Every structure is written in C-alpha cells, then in structure tokens.
Amino acid sequence: MQILQTDIIVVGGGGAGLRAAIAAAEAAPQLNICLLSKVYPMRSHTVAAEGGAAAVTLNSDSAAAHFQDTVSGADWLADQPVVEFFVKHAYQELVQLEHWGCPWSRLQDGSVAVRRFGGMKTERTWFAADKTGFHILHTLFQTSLKYPAIKRLDEYFVLDLLRVGEQVVGVLALALNSGELIQIQAKSVILATGGAGRVFHYNTNGGIVTGDGMALAYRHSVALRDMEFVQYHPTGLPGSGILITEACRGEGAVLLNNQGYRYLQDYGLGPETPLGQPENKQMELGPRDKLSQAFWHEQQAGRCGDYNGHAVVYLDLRHLSRTHLQQRLPFICELATAYVDIDPAQAAIPIRPAVHYTMGGIATDINCQTTLPGLYAVGECASVGLHGANRLGSNSLSELLVFGRVAGEQAAHYASQCPAADSKALSVQSEMSQRWLNRRFGTNATDSVAKLRRDMTLTMEQGCGIYRTGEGLAHCQQQLQALQQRYQQLKVTDHSKVFNSELLQYLELGFGLDVAQAICTAAMARTESRGAHQRLDSGMTQRNDAQFLCHSLAHYQANALPQLSWQAVQISSLPPAQRSYGTTDGAADSGAGNTKGAKA
Amino acid sequence: MSEYQLLLQRYDPEHDNEPRQQRFTVQGEHTTSVLDALLYVQQQLDPTLGLRWSCRMAICGSCGIMVNGIPKLGCKTFLRDYHAEILIEPLAHFAVEKDLIVDMTQFLAHLSAVKPYLINDYSGTQPHKQTPAQLAKYQQFSNCINCGLCYSACPQFGLNPEFLGPAAITLAQRYNLDSRDNGKAARMPQLNAKNGAWGCTFVGFCSDVCPKQLDPAAAVNQAKVESAKDFIISMFKP
Ligand SMILES: Cc1cc2nc3c(=O)[nH]c(=O)nc-3n(C[C@H](O)[C@H](O)[C@H](O)COP(=O)(O)OP(=O)(O)OC[C@H]3O[C@@H](n4cnc5c(N)ncnc54)[C@H](O)[C@@H]3O)c2cc1C
Numbered sequence: 001m002q003i004l005q006t007d008i009i010v011v012g013g014g015g016a017g018l019r020a021a022i023a024a025a026e027a028a029p030q031l032n033i034c035l036l037s038k039v040y041p042m043r044s045h046t047v048a049a050e051g052g053a054a055a056v057t058l059n060s061d062s063a064a065a066h067f068q069d070t071v072s073g074a075d076w077l078a079d080q081p082v083v084e085f086f087v088k089h090a091y092q093e094l095v096q097l098e099h100w101g102c103p104w105s106r107l108q109d110g111s112v113a114v115r116r117f118g119g120m121k122t123e124r125t126w127f128a129a130d131k132t133g134f135h136i137l138h139t140l141f142q143t144s145l146k147y148p149a150i151k152r153l154d155e156y157f158v159l160d161l162l163r164v165g166e167q168v169v170g171v172l173a174l175a176l177n178s179g180e181l182i183q184i185q186a187k188s189v190i191l192a193t194g195g196a197g198r199v200f201h202y203n204t205n206g207g208i209v210t211g212d213g214m215a216l217a218y219r220h221s222v223a224l225r226d227m228e229f230v231q232y233h234p235t236g237l238p239g240s241g242i243l244i245t246e247a248c249r250g251e252g253a254v255l256l257n258n259q260g261y262r263y264l265q266d267y268g269l270g271p272e273t274p275l276g277q278p279e280n281k282q283m284e285l286g287p288r289d290k291l292s293q294a295f296w297h298e299q300q301a302g303r304c305g306d307y308n309g310h311a312v313v314y315l316d317l318r319h320l321s322r323t324h325l326q327q328r329l330p331f332i333c334e335l336a337t338a339y340v341d342i343d344p345a346q347a348a349i350p351i352r353p354a355v356h357y358t359m360g361g362i363a364t365d366i367n368c369q370t371t372l373p374g375l376y377a378v379g380e381c382a383s384v385g386l387h388g389a390n391r392l393g394s395n396s397l398s399e400l401l402v403f404g405r406v407a408g409e410q411a412a413h414y415a416s417q418c419p420a421a422d423s424k425a426l427s428v429q430s431e432m433s434q435r436w437l438n439r440r441f442g443t444n445a446t447d448s449v450a451k452l453r454r455d456m457t458l459t460m461e462q463g464c465g466i467y468r469t470g471e472g473l474a475h476c477q478q479q480l481q482a483l484q485q486r487y488q489q490l491k492v493t494d495h496s497k498v499f500n501s502e503l504l505q506y507l508e509l510g511f512g513l514d515v516a517q518a519i520c521t522a523a524m525a526r527t528e529s530r531g532a533h534q535r536l537d538s539g540m541t542q543r544n545d546a547q548f549l550c551h552s553l554a555h556y557q558a559n560a561l562p563q564l565s566w567q568a569v570q571i572s573s574l575p576p577a578q579r580s581y582g583t584t585d586g587a588a589d590s591g592a593g594n595t596k597g598a599k600a
Numbered sequence: 601m602s603e604y605q606l607l608l609q610r611y612d613p614e615h616d617n618e619p620r621q622q623r624f625t626v627q628g629e630h631t632t633s634v635l636d637a638l639l640y641v642q643q644q645l646d647p648t649l650g651l652r653w654s655c656r657m658a659i660c661g662s663c664g665i666m667v668n669g670i671p672k673l674g675c676k677t678f679l680r681d682y683h684a685e686i687l688i689e690p691l692a693h694f695a696v697e698k699d700l701i702v703d704m705t706q707f708l709a710h711l712s713a714v715k716p717y718l719i720n721d722y723s724g725t726q727p728h729k730q731t732p733a734q735l736a737k738y739q740q741f742s743n744c745i746n747c748g749l750c751y752s753a754c755p756q757f758g759l760n761p762e763f764l765g766p767a768a769i770t771l772a773q774r775y776n777l778d779s780r781d782n783g784k785a786a787r788m789p790q791l792n793a794k795n796g797a798w799g800c801t802f803v804g805f806c807s808d809v810c811p812k813q814l815d816p817a818a819a820v821n822q823a824k825v826e827s828a829k830d831f832i833i834s835m836f837k838p
C-alpha cells in the first residue's frame with residue numbers, strides 16, 4: 001500500500017475545506033497541506049448555494065442585532081460565545097473574499113449590496129447575483145492555486161481515519177480512478193465533508209452530500225451533536241427538490257395555497273404585507289422551520305395543489321418586472337424554465353419543502369477541535385454550536401469562512417508542535433482495512449445498494465420529517481436497525497477497480513445509515529418541540545426549557561443503538577425568551593437590552 | 601410517459617480493448633433529464649455504469665457528455681427534446697477513463713496555468729469599490745462552471761491538447777477585465793504563447809455549446825486583441 005506523508009490533511013474541497021486549507025497555508029507556510037475530495041473541489045455542494053452570506057454591514061445594523069437574530073432563530077440552542085465570535089468576524093471574512101476577487105453584487109456607488117433574508121431583522125446578506133455559493137467556491141478554489149503548499153488529491157474517497165491511541169494521525173483513502181487504497185499520514189486532520197441531506201429522500205442537496213465525515217468521526221468515538229435538527233427548506237421544486245432560493249422572497253415573492261391565498265398569515269407570521277413590500281421577519285420572510293411547518297398544515301387541510309403527484313404550494317414572483325428578475329434572480333429563472341417549464345414572470349412556481357441542511361454534526365469546541373487530539377471539523381459536517389435548533393439562511397456560508405479559517409489556523413498550530421506519532425501500528429490498521437474492503441465484494445440474491453438506500457431515505461422521510469411522533473420515530477428506529485442488518489449482508493457486485501460507483505455508493509450508504517440512526521435516536525429522546533424538531537405527541541408540542549435547554553450528544557456503539565447524553569448550552573448574555581415573528585414581536589427580538597457580549 | 605432507447609457508449613478499461621455500445625430502454629416524462637435516465641440505468645439495470653454527477657441543477661459542472669454528438673450537461677438536457685433513440689458518449693477530445701468518465705487533468709492544468717486569481721497590492725481592510733458597470737465588464741466570464749463542454753466542441757483542442765482552450769482563456773479574461781486586478785502582465789505570456797489565444801482558429805462552436813451562455817469565443821477574441829496590443833507595445837519598449 002502506498003504511503004504519503006504530509007502535515008495537515010483537509011478532507012473536503014467545499015467552502016469550509018478550501019478556506020481552512022488557505023488559512024493553514026497562510027498561518028504556517030512551511031507546512032505541507034493535502035486537500036482530498038471525492039469530487040473536484042468546484043463540484044462540492046457549496047456550489048449550489050444561491051442566496052447569500054450574512055454579516056453586519058449597514059451602519060444601522062449591529063453585531064448585537066445579528067447575535068439576537070441568530071440566537072432566537074436557533075430557538076436558544078446556540079452556544080452564545082460561538083455566536084458572538086461569529087457575528088464579530090463574519091464581516092472581515094466577507095471582505096477577505098472580496099479581496100480575493102469574489103464578484104459580489106454592488107450598489108451604484110460601488111459599495112457591496114446587501115439583501116433581506118428570512119429571520120434576519122435587517123438587510124445584511126451579501127450576494128453574488130443568485131449564485132453566491134458558486135462564486136464563493138470558485139473564488140476560493142482559484143485563490144487556493146496561489147499556494148504551492150496546498151497539494152490536492154482530487155477524486156479520492158476517505159474511508160477511515162488513522163489513529164494511534166487517542167491521536168488522529170491521518171486517513172485511509174481510495175483513489176477512485178485506480179481503486180487503490182492509500183495511507184496518508186499527517187499531524188492533524190480537518191474534516192470538512194459537508195452535510196447529510198441525502199439520508200432523506202426529498203432534498204435540495206446534491207448526490208454527494210451523504211454524511212461521510214460525520215460517520216468517520218462518530219465511529220471513532222467523537223459525539224454527533226444536535227442531530228435531531230434537520231432543516232426543511234420551504235421552497236424546493238416538486239420531485240427533484242432543486243432549491244428555489246429564499247432570496248426570491250427577499251425580493252418580494254409571496255407564497256400562495258391552491259386558493260391563491262397567502263396562508264402564512266394564519267400561522268402567526270402576519271399581518272399580510274402589501275405585494276412588493278416585504279417586511280423583515282414577517283410573512284414570507286419568517287424563518288424556514290415555521291414556513292415548512294405551515295406547508296404541512298395546509299397539506300393536511302387539503303389546500304395544496306398537485307404537480308405530477310406531488311403536493312405543492314406556489315411561489316409567486318409575477319409582480320416583479322422581468323428585468324428585475326433577470327438581474328437579481330437569473331439562475332432562478334433558468335432553473336424554473338428548465339426543471340418545471342415555467343417562466344416565473346408569467347406563472348407562479350410550484351414548490352414544496354425539501355430537506356436542506358443538517359444543523360447538527362461532529363461536536364467541536366469554538367476552535368473547531370473535536371475530542372480527539374489532532375482531529376478538527378468545520379462546515380456543515382460540524383456542530384460548532386452556531387445554529388442550534390434552526391439555522392438562519394445565509395449564516396452558513398459565512399460560517400464556512402469564519403470557522404474554516406479558525407480550523408485551518410488551529411490545525412496548523414497543532415501540526416507545528418505535535419510530536420511525530422509512531423507510525424508502525426498504522427500498517428496493521430491499514431492492512432486490516434484492505435482486507436475488510438476485499439471482503440465487501442460478492443453477489444446478492446435480491447438486495448442491492450440502490451434498493452437499500454431508497455428504503456433508508458424513505459424511512460427517514462416518514463419517521464423524521466417536518467413533524468414527528470413517538471410512534472413514528474420508534475418505527476423508524478426499528479426499520480433502520482433492520483436496514484443495518486441488511487447492510488451487513490449486502491455485497492458489492494461490481495468487482496472492478498476503476499471508478500467503481502457501486503462500491504462508492506455502498507460505502508456512502510454505510511456512513512448514511514449510521515448518521516440516520518443518530519438523527520432518529522436523538523429525535524426520540526427530545527420529547528419537546530424546538531426549532532426544526534417538532535413533536536406532535538401530547539405534552540411535547542411546546543419548547544420545554546426546564547428539561548431540554550441542552551444539546552444532545554449521540555455516541556456510536558458498534559452493532560447497537562447509539563447512546564445519548566446531554567450537554568449544557570452556553571448562554572452568555574441572552575436568556576431564553578419567546579421566539580416571535582410577524583408583528584407580535586415580544587421580548588425576544590426587541591426587548592433584549594442585555595446583549596453586552598455581542599459587541600465585545 | 602414515453603419510451604426511449606439510450607444507446608450508451610461503454611468502456612471498461614479492465615476488460616474492454618475498445619469502447620462498445622449498449623442499448624437500454626428507459627421511460628421518460630416531461631421533466632426527465634438525460635441524467636435522470638442514466639441514473640435510472642445505473643440504479644435499476646446496471647450498477648457498473650460509470651458517470652459523474654452531483655448537483656443535478658446545472659451548476660457543479662460534473663455531468664458533461666455527448667448527446668447525439670453534441671456536448672451537453674446531462675442534467676440540463678431533457679428526453680422531451682429527443683426522438684425515441686438517443687446516443688450518449690463521453691465528452692469528445694478527452695481520454696476516456698471509464699464509460700462516461702473522462703480524464704479532466706489537462707483541463708484543470710490549463711485553468712491553473714492562467715493565474716486565475718486577483719493580482720494586486722491592495723492592502724486595505726475595506727472592500728474595493730466596484731461599480732455595477734465595472735462588474736458587468738467581467739461578470740459574464742465569471743460564470744464558468746468548468747464543465748469542459750467547450751473543449752469537446754473545440755477542434756483545435758482536439759488536435760492539440762496543449763492548447764489552453766476556451767474556458768482557460770475566458771478565465772484569464774475574467775481576471776484581466778476585473779477593475780480590482782493588476783495581473784494582466786503576468787497572464788499575457790500564457791495568452792501570447794503558441795498554445796494561447798492564437799491557437800484558436802475561430803470556429804465559435806464553443807459558444808454554441810456553453811450551457812451558461814458565457815460566449816467563450818468572445819473572450820478568446822478579446823484575448824487575441826489584447827495579445828496583439830501587447831506585442832506592439834513590446835516592440836516599442838527600449
Ligand atoms: C441548494 C442549497 C442552497 C444553499 N444556499 C445557502 C445560502 O444562500 N446561504 C447560506 O449561508 N447557506 C446556504 N446553503 C448551505 C450551505 O451552502 C452549505 O451548508 C455549505 O455550502 C456546506 O459547505 P461545506 O464546505 O461544509 O461542504 P460541501 O460544500 O458540501 O463540501 C463537502 C466536501 O467534502 C468532500 N467529501 C465528502 N465526503 C468525502 C469523503 N468521504 N472523502 C473525500 N471527500 C469527501 C466533498 O467532495 C466536498 O468537496 C445552501 C445549501 C444548499 C443545499
């Protein structure tokens with residue numbers, strides 16, 4: 001087996017991984033950095049982000065306000081010191097990206113434009129037309145080419161971490177174009193592998209978003225935190241789930257049910273705002289969890305339309321001029337035309353909620369460090385404590401940048417001073433993995449990777465969807481156990497080495513099943529409703545701070561259900577209050593005079 | 601639902617000496633993309649089919665293939681626009697690694713060669729000013745998804761893989777035209793060289809196939825004009 005040596009490994013070439021790699025290269029130019037990704041970096045799913053990235057920008061805005069929006073958006077499950085750090089550093093990171101060439105949209109005077117976004121009190125979302133993630137990712141990728149210390153291994157799939165005792169000292173990776181396993185040794189490893197949306201059936205995520213990194217860390221005893229919180233985006237296209245950005249609503253799009261009625265006013269988000277005059281945090285600009293939940297109720301009440309057998313509501317942009325649409329939302333016009341054959345200037349777009357974002361992930365501290373020395377995690381695969389029970393749109397692109405930098409610097413610092421590990425034990429671990437891999441091949445009587453995966457995603461959709469019940473979750477957990485058993489029997493029937501997609505999907509499925517079990521187990525244990533986690537069982541439909549103002553931690557158990565423990569939420573300045581939107585604004589949003597920390 | 605025949609070019613380097621064709625029958629409705637159809641084949645009929653894809657929304661640039669001889673994104677090409685039989689092959693002018701997967705190494709090397717990042721000595725802590733008009737000068741060229749379709753459309757790249765090609769030249773122009781950039785001088789040697797902009801014989805098919813309407817041919821042409829200016833200036837330098 002080939003052995004490579006480097007100082008820092010970054011797994012993942014999305015926004016988080018690239019930002020981390022650049023930060024490490026700048027912090028310690030003498031170190032070697034190896035950036036691995038199962039796809040070319042610019043294919044990473046950051047590319048699909050449309051709407052924008054948040055940072056306090058206008059003079060009328062303040063860090064305290066961004067802090068409050070994020071904490072209340074998170075239904076008080078965010079760690080407040082982390083939020084404080086984040087809102088303080090987001091602006092400088094977006095400026096850094098500007099200095100690297102990101103084509104941010106501008107005002108006439110040449111300054112950077114900001115737009116409204118759901119759950120944000122004021123305009124603070126930077127955007128590059130409606131392809132913000134695309135431009136961020138390409139800017140980072142192209143900038144990374146300036147640093148000779150960053151060596152890329154494109155189309156390498158990481159299937160395990162290498163460990164000596166408690167210390168993480170590298171990864172095992174499969175070169176997809178040859179099928180060879182290689183051992184890569186390093187002093188620190190950063191996981192930046194993105195979310196796990198694809199463990200669900202309907203979602204806005206690309207096919208590669210399969211939760212690999214979460215499972216990698218989890219299997220090595222790092223806890224997955226807050227996994228029960230899975231965000232449904234209210235506006236995906238029916239069937240494919242392709243995202244129609246929230247920025248549409250920021251620009252004034254409205255949501256209609258099958259009677260042409262703006263139903264959100266019936267769900268505590270009113271009163272109705274006049275057409276073309278969107279108001280922050282009201283109606284269509286309420287937070288995602290509330291909007292997705294309102295859809296569910298409309299569907300129960302039979303007030304949805306039908307699109308090819310999918311229940312839908314309608315996103316209406318017709319009152320905006322074609323020129324405005326072309327200028328601000330060109331990608332949306334392109335997507336609607338291609339994928340549902342609709343010209344948004346002439347007809348409303350059919351949409352429905354789809355799984356979008358995993359708030360939870362690999363538990364880290366504010367320095368992106370996990371409980372294993374040498375192992376860091378950042379981006380959607382991580383839970384640094386920023387998003388709590390519900391992420392606000394446009395906070396996560398900024399998160400990639402703010403914490404990507406932290407992760408890169410921390411990993412570089414660690415790598416500069418940690419002693420070299422004894423690598424003798426590694427060849428034993430690697431040989432075992434090679435033998436394990438060789439045993440995956442064979443024939444199946446009836447089952448297949450594709451079938452099993454479909455059963456998993458439908459099971460998750462059923463049991464861990466927008467609303468959950470104790471009964472549904474228990475059933476889901478049983479099903480997942482049965483799927484795990486089927487997975488143990490499952491073989492990879494394609495014996496080839498070069499680009500073996502079946503093998504890849506088999507490995508991703510194994511990761512996904514572990515992540516799915518963590519989600520389901522945490523959702524069962526949280527017998528309250530908070531943010532994106534909503535229970536219908538009696539006595540559980542409200543937030544219950546007395547018992548559940550804490551993070552869930554799922555711990556991996558080989559061949560058994562995950563074990564759950566709880567961790568206190570760090571509350572530094574904004575005590576829990578009612579989360580409120582529409583104009584029924586309460587203490588949470590306006591009355592919080594005690595936000596001393598946010599500007600510190 | 602209508603029925604379609606996909607005629608797929610297959611190539612397994614571990615078993616085949618040369619590419620072969622294989623026929624699959626798929627069902628399609630109004631919104632079924634060619635990628636959907638290929639994934640149906642992979643998931644239901646033959647798990648050994650090799651192809652690249654991820655976003656399925658025409659933004660990640662993974663899924664370039666030839667559809668009836670024309671370079672296309674599989675996810676943005678719809679069965680509804682074809683008759684019963686559709687020929688699907690890997691992108692032309694690239695070496696095939698397996699089935700529909702081609703080797704993109706050279707393409708990436710070309711992109712990297714043009715120094716595709718801002719070059720300047722700005723050290724402020726605030727954003728540069730850049731007016732919408734200044735942004736508009738390069739914005740279109742910044743939309744390249746690196747799908748490589750234009751290379752499959754380019755006869756010059758087919759003859760000479762060393763030719764920088766449409767996307768890389770477009771990328772160089774994207775930075776050359778950016779009001780925040782001073783790096784043109786550093787990029788011109790690449791563009792002036794024999795495999796730079798002058799390698800293009802202006803066929804223009806690259807612009808026809810670009811799924812993002814970048815007009816890479818226009819960028820190549822602009823680069824030639826720049827290169828000519830550069831040449832004249834260098835003649836008069838002491
Ligand atoms: C459609 C859509 C729109 C969005 N819009 C917005 C928005 O407007 N604003 C906002 O703030 N957020 C938005 N988000 C959320 C945000 O884009 C994502 O959370 C973020 O981009 C994730 O970035 P990342 O770097 O963590 O992961 P990704 O970009 O997903 O990258 C993951 C990387 O890890 C690699 N990888 C994974 N597993 C392995 C493995 N086993 N081996 C090797 N490599 C591996 C992949 O190849 C990839 O390079 C959106 C999300 C979606 C889906």
Ligand code: SF4
Binds near residue numbers: 745746770809814
């Ligand atoms: S210029 Fe167009 S065709 Fe060529 S790689 Fe870029 S997006 Fe694809």
Ligand code: FES
Binds near residue numbers: 661662676
């Ligand atoms: S799958 Fe991403 S461009 Fe087609």
